[in-house]
Amino acid sequence: MRFRFCGDLDCPDWVLAEISTLTRISSVKMKLLCVQVIRDLLDEDIDYDKVAKLTSDAKFDSGDIKASVAVLSFILSSAAKHDVDSESLSSELQQLGLPKEHTMGLCKSYEDKHTALQEKLKESSLRLGRLEAVNWRVDYTLSSSELSEVNEPIVQLKLQSQDPESGSTDTTVVSVTADKFRVLLTELKQAQAMMNALQ
Amino acid sequence: MLLVLSDEHKEHLGFLSEVDPVVVGEFGRIAVEFLKKGSNSKIYEGAARKLNVPTQSVQYGVEGLMYLLTESSKLMISEVDFQDSVLVLGFSEELNTLLLQLYLENRVELRHIQSELGPSLPCYHNLEWRFDVQLASRTLRQQVKPTVTFKLHLERGGVRSARVLQTDPATLLHLIQELERALAEVKSNHCRRILRNIK
Numbered sequence: 001m002r003f004r005f006c007g008d009l010d011c012p013d014w015v016l017a018e019i020s021t022l023t024r025i026s027s028v029k030m031k032l033l034c035v036q037v038i039r040d041l042l043d044e045d046i047d048y049d050k051v052a053k054l055t056s057d058a059k060f061d062s063g064d065i066k067a068s069v070a071v072l073s074f075i076l077s078s079a080a081k082h083d084v085d086s087e088s089l090s091s092e093l094q095q096l097g098l099p100k101e102h103t104m105g106l107c108k109s110y111e112d113k114h115t116a117l118q119e120k121l122k123e124s125s126l127r128l129g130r131l132e133a134v135n136w137r138v139d140y141t142l143s144s145s146e147l148s149e150v151n152e153p154i155v156q157l158k159l160q161s162q163d164p165e166s167g168s169t170d171t172t173v174v175s176v177t178a179d180k181f182r183v184l185l186t187e188l189k190q191a192q193a194m195m196n197a198l199q
Numbered sequence: 200m201l202l203v204l205s206d207e208h209k210e211h212l213g214f215l216s217e218v219d220p221v222v223v224g225e226f227g228r229i230a231v232e233f234l235k236k237g238s239n240s241k242i243y244e245g246a247a248r249k250l251n252v253p254t255q256s257v258q259y260g261v262e263g264l265m266y267l268l269t270e271s272s273k274l275m276i277s278e279v280d281f282q283d284s285v286l287v288l289g290f291s292e293e294l295n296t297l298l299l300q301l302y303l304e305n306r307v308e309l310r311h312i313q314s315e316l317g318p319s320l321p322c323y324h325n326l327e328w329r330f331d332v333q334l335a336s337r338t339l340r341q342q343v344k345p346t347v348t349f350k351l352h353l354e355r356g357g358v359r360s361a362r363v364l365q366t367d368p369a370t371l372l373h374l375i376q377e378l379e380r381a382l383a384e385v386k387s388n389h390c391r392r393i394l395r396n397i398k
Contacts, residue, residue: 125327125329126327126328126329126348126350127329128348128350128363164350164363165360165361165362165363166360166361167361187337191335191337194334194335194340198334
């Protein structure tokens with residue numbers, strides 16, 4: 001059976017198993033649990049005490065708590081990843097056996113934070129060698145050991161980027177003469193115009 | 200198969216017959232602790248003082264026990280073989296039973312520790328990917344060049360590393376085909392016959 005929220009693939013067995021664990025708590029508590037899980041997905045601090053309190057009535061042990069957080073995490077992030085609208089998500093979850101009130105609670109939370117989730121996922125997508133900082137300085141060379149009157153401006157650029165493989169910060173310092181810098185600027189402006197045309 | 204103990208080893212273990220079986224039990228416990236967590240020479244000194252014997256005898260006794268246990272678990276020798284191997288040492292019945300108990304109780308855990316000591320290759324941890332289309336470069340505009348970029352996260356002995364790989368869709372399809380062929384090999388008759396014999 002193919003499900004849109006699983007990317008048109010079969011639903012994993014563990015998700016099916018843990019959906020039945022979710023039915024053990026009330027739908028109101030589940031909606032609050034969804035709010036906590038979404039906070040975790042958005043990298044805000046998840047309040048584990050609140051989660052423990054919500055699940056204590058249904059006598060969840062630590063394995064059950066972890067499982068229910070994992071399954072909600074999977075459903076919400078997978079639905080955001082495949083851009084599933086909340087109606088389809090609701091019908092698919094009910095097909096998998098999640099009761100109507102629970103499904104409605106989950107889909108309401110999903111709808112509220114749908115855009116924010118997708119923004120966060122976009123941000124954490126693979127990017128190699130992010131440029132972290134650019135510092136520059138313009139100097140004027142008066143004279144040198146080779147020529148007594150030089151009188152030329154020169155730009156020093158310090159680029160801080162992330163190494164693609166190790167993730168640590170690399171610093172590159174280059175000095176560019178006025179002519180070379182003009183060429184660099186023109187080319188970059190052309191690239192910028194192309195990027196703006198695409199947006 | 201029988202364990203053959205060297206003369207030096209027999210000499211070191213000989214010390215155990217001179218002390219109380221209770222003390223031997225204690226030494227056994229210390230030996231297993233050391234195998235799990237690493238040795239601590241202060242314990243040898245403390246024990247030597249209490250028993251009024253040179254520290255070296257205690258050290259040799261415990262290390263002899265450790266070696267006996269690791270060799271026995273490594274070769275996975277049966278109860279009967281262990282008893283026969285230990286008979287050579289000329290210990291009392293009580294001591295022999297104690298040593299056998301020690302071996303049987305800790306065998307599984309020791310084998311688990313020993314299995315992790317072998318050489319290891321970097322293994323898969325995570326795979327991030329992205330799909331891009333190159334539209335233009337400084338030298339050529341109006342292009343359409345699709346590429347897939349991977350960041351393969353590997354782990355080896357607790358140390359994480361990452362490799363960046365890039366490919367075009369045709370090569371990617373070829374890669375997928377080859378990997379699926381490798382998976383299909385497991386289902387071939389030849390592989391099935393071997394797996395049946397190992398089990």
